[in-house]
Amino acid sequence: RSGKVEWKLGHDTGVITVVQNNVSFMRPDANWTVRYGGVKDYEGQQAAYIYNDVADPTLSGKYTIYYVDKSEFTESGLEMDDFSFVVAESVKEEILYLIDYYAQFGYTIKFSDLLYEDSDFEIFDPMDAGDYIAFAIGFTDDGVATGHYACSEFSVTGGGGSAEGYDAWLGDWTVTRGAETDTWKISTLDKGTSYTITGIEGQSFPVTATYDAATNGIEVRAQDGLGTLSTQNYGECTVGLFGGWGESSFATGTYVIFTGTISGSTAKLAAGRVSFSDGSSYDLERVQFIATTADGKYLRISKDLTPLPTTLTKKGGSGDNPGGGGSDAYKKWLGNWSINSGAFDISLTQKVADQTINMRGWQMDQDFFEPAEVTYDSESGNIILNGNDDEPVAENVDIGADEGGCNLYYVGKFIYTGGKEYYITSGGKGAYDVATGTLQSDGSVKFTGNKFQVQDGGEFTFNRLELIAVPISDPDGGVYTFKSKPDEFPLTGVKSGTSSVKTMSLGKTEGAWVKVDKNNFKRMAFKESYELCTPYEAMPEISLRLGRKLIVK
Secondary structure (H helix, E strand, O other): OEEEEEEEEOOEEEEEEEEOOOHHHOEEOOOEEEEEEEEEEEOOEEEEEEEEEEOOHHHHOOEEEEEEEHHHHHHHOOOHHHHHHHHHHHHHHHHHHHHHHHHOOOOOOOHHHHOEOOOEEEEEOOOOOEEEEEEEEEEOOOOOEEEEEEEEEEEEOOOOOOOOOHHHHOEEEEEEEOOEEEEEEEEEEEOOOEEEEEOHHHOOOOEEEEEEOOOOEEEEEOEEEEEEEEEOOOEEEEEEEEEEEOOOEEEEOOOEEEEEEEEOOEEEEEEOEEEOOOOOEEEOOEEEEEEEOOOOOEEEOOOOOEEOOEEEEEOOOOOOOOOOOOOHHHHOOOEEEEEOOOOEEEEEEEEEOOOEEEEEOOOOOOOOOOOEEEEEOOOOOOEEEEEOOOOOOEEEEOOOOOOOOEEEEEEEEEEOOOOOEEEEEOOOOOOEEEEEEEEOOOOOEEEEEOEEEEOOOOEEEEEEEEEEEEEOOOOOOOEEEEOOOOOOOOEEEEEOOOOOOOOOOOOOOOOOEEEEOHHHEEEEOOOOOOEEOEEEEOOOOOOOOOOHHHOOO
16 A cells, blocks of 8 residues: 655645555465475484475466464464565575575575475474474565465474483493594583583593484584694694594584484484585585694594494493493402502492493592493403593582682502602593503402603603592692502402492591692603694585575585
8 A cells, every 4th residue: 555645844845655565465375285294304314394285386486485483473463464474574584695695605596596386395403392384485586475375383292303302312322433432421511402522532522512302312513622632743732523524624614513313222423514615515424523733734633533424322321230240250350349458448330341340439439429430351351440630530529628629530640750759631632541450360459550651751650540639710720639648559459348448538627638739740642643634614504494405516
């Protein structure tokens, strides 16, 4: 509708034409039947399908598919014909934005590229539980709404995926990369929303994964600034997680590296896909840590890389009998042991049969301590005691430190040149071998310190496995060690026959904990096998609504 308004101001006069857009030109098209098709697989990933069945493609012209939350319609107060015009404007605005954005990267998309004509479908991220309205909206090739539309209501109950839930992902998972088998530890970051993953490539860098409540799956995106890595040849490097393909290529930018779906104790990881401004695109073949040097070089830090797609297998758990009973040789280790004539007791219980053991009681123990993980070597029948200054056995413990709560860790200690004792840090590489336990012919155990190298140069032997406390508020300002130290290796022990380990008080009295400077730490040297990689900047992902039409071929 339009009308004219005459105006006069002093000696000046004029006419204003007022135009009201007629949104009611939108009319349902009986030639189209739009419908929700549920969640199905699309190129290895879960996607929500919306179909539009076209009776005669010559009658109604081209269209695109969309959906909105039903609450948007009810809260608008409009009739459906009028509301469909609002939807058409929203779709047009989004498509024009995409066209402009992709043009910035040298990739040409026309409005008509995002339209369908015959019966077809569109895919979307699976929706959360709720009520929705699916739309088919008619457009000309240059983006003018034709007035044709179809709509239908649908409901999603419980999301589009399985019923495993957020907690199903928590725990330890094994994954193979080349000759290596890693344990990925998935823990809560933000309950119900996100996780922290450690253990990728055997490293302790914390990777963030997002939980998708609709599919009960996870998504891991490229992320930088996860930590630093000290190298002998390239100095201090910044570490990030990226997706790669080919011999040495990887993509920088923000994109999905992989998504995961879960079924019981198995999870499958599907590769993401990256697109580039020259029109090329690649399915990712691996997930990998990349270290960036100060002068702009890119290094992969592991020889064997985690392939994509791949499968995760959940470990039997952490308790007193996951994964079956284990071999007779493995079972000989289980029980309580008195170390060095009763200096302290340790308790060894089954974690994952024939692979790992839970140890409690070394130097001291409290009920709230997490058990330290001991590695069982099935070939030799020995066990390995590990140091790990990345994963605490207890968090936010009050030891009476001026700085407040501390995290507690087991670390290796050794005698350096000149007779001074130093602690070892792995520099963010996680657990490292400290001592080997060997069963003797009389049934006793002997723990011997393992050899290692430090970055400063030289080979040394661990002489203790010791508990340290690191203040949370000032982790670089020094650490606390317990005044009563474990004896030096070699240590011997016998089965104690007791039902529980001795627990030593945390000793909050003055003098029970002694503060030492961080200069008392040396960094362990690991064999470096860094290879240079070639980075390519991935195009940003723009829309999850019009996903199928935006896959760059």
